[in-house]
Amino acid sequence: MKIPSATILGTLLAAATAMAAVDPGLLNLVMPEAKILSGVQVAQSQASPFGQYLLSQMQINDEGFQKFVAATGFDPRHDLNEILAATNGDHRALVVGQGVFQVDRILAAAAAEGAAVTNYRGIDIVTSPDKPGSTGSIALLDASTAVMGDTDAVKAAIDRRIAGTSFSGSLADKAKEVSAVNDAWFATVTPLSDFLNGKVANPNLNGMTQGNLLQAVLQASGGVKFGSAGVTISGEAVTRSDKDAQSLVDVMKFLASLVQMNKDKDPLAAKAASLADAAKFTADGPVMHLTMSLPEQQIEQLFMPLAPKPRRTGVALR
Structure with a gap:
C-alpha cells in the first residue's frame, strides 16, 4: 500500500513536535513545589546554524576542557541532549539533564579530583570538593540521566525517581506546551x-x-x-x-x-x-x-x- 506523501510529511512534523517537548522523565524529577521551570533542547539547538556558531566559539583547545573530556568521557558538545532547571523561588534550584554518561568513569574522575562520593539508596552522589562543607552535588541516576543541586535536593529527586512520582498540574501543562515549540524556554504560573x-x-x-x-x-x-x-x-x-x-x-x-x-x-x-x-x-x-x-x-x-x-x-x- 502506498502512503500519500502528505501523510508522511504530517507524521514527521507531528513526531518532530512531540520530540521537542520536555522529556517527561526529567519533568517528573523536579520538586513538587517548583514555581519556575526552564529548559534547553541542547541537541536540537546545536544542530541549528546559531548552535553551530556558538560551538565554533567554544575554547575546545583549552587544556582544562580537554582534560575533563579525557577523564570523564563526557563531551557536552555531543553527549548532552536536554537540560531542565526548576526552582521553588526560595533560593533552591534543581537541574536535571539527559545525555550520554559513562557513570563509572565520571565517578572515578570525580574521586580522583578529591570529590566526596557517597551512596544514597543505591545511587552515588558526588559532592564538590571546592569548598569545605559544600552542599553542591550531582548524581547520575543511570547512563542517561543526571541531577544537580544541593545535596538535599538531589536526594529528594532520587526519592521521587524510586517512588515513581509524577509532576503534574498547571505548571507542568504550560511547560509541555511551551517546550513543544521552542528550543529554549521558561514557564511560571x-x-x-x-x-x-x-x-x-x-x-x-x-x-x-x-x-x-x-x-x-x-x-x-x-x-x-x-x-x-x-x-x-x-x-x-x-x-x-x-x-x-x-x-x-x-x-x-x-x-x-x-x-x-x-x-x-x-x-x-x-x-x-x-x-x-x-x-x-x-x-x-x-x-x-x-x-x-x-x-x-x-x-x-x-x-x-x-x-x-x-x-x-x-x-x-x-
Whole structure:
C-alpha cells in the first residue's frame, strides 16, 4: 500500500513536535513545589546554524576542557541532549539533564579530583570538593540521566525517581506546551510580584517589583526557536484583565523606545536597541504577547565581543 506523501510529511512534523517537548522523565524529577521551570533542547539547538556558531566559539583547545573530556568521557558538545532547571523561588534550584554518561568513569574522575562520593539508596552522589562543607552535588541516576543541586535536593529527586512520582498540574501543562515549540524556554504560573518580592538587592528596584503593573502579571512563559535562517523569540504574560494587558504593552513599548533613544551612547546600547527595534508587543484579551524575529547574521553579531575603545595618544594640541 502506498502512503500519500502528505501523510508522511504530517507524521514527521507531528513526531518532530512531540520530540521537542520536555522529556517527561526529567519533568517528573523536579520538586513538587517548583514555581519556575526552564529548559534547553541542547541537541536540537546545536544542530541549528546559531548552535553551530556558538560551538565554533567554544575554547575546545583549552587544556582544562580537554582534560575533563579525557577523564570523564563526557563531551557536552555531543553527549548532552536536554537540560531542565526548576526552582521553588526560595533560593533552591534543581537541574536535571539527559545525555550520554559513562557513570563509572565520571565517578572515578570525580574521586580522583578529591570529590566526596557517597551512596544514597543505591545511587552515588558526588559532592564538590571546592569548598569545605559544600552542599553542591550531582548524581547520575543511570547512563542517561543526571541531577544537580544541593545535596538535599538531589536526594529528594532520587526519592521521587524510586517512588515513581509524577509532576503534574498547571505548571507542568504550560511547560509541555511551551517546550513543544521552542528550543529554549521558561514557564511560571506564579505571579511575578510574589516570586520577585525580596529577591532584588536594590531597594528601589525591589519596590518596583511590587508595583501595580507586575502585580497584574499572574503567569508568564516564553522561548527561543533556532531556525535555519534565524532566531524567533516569543513570550506571553497573562494578566488580571484586558486593561492590564494593554497597559503592559504600553509600558514595554515605552521601555523599547528609551533603549532606542540611547543607542548612540555606546556599542552595548546599540546592540540592545537592535533587539528593541525587532520586538513587537500586542494584547489579546488579558494576555500580552511578545514576538521577535532576528536573522542569523544579526543574532551572531549580537554575540560578538565589543571592539575595545581607542586609546588616547596623549599628543598635545598646539
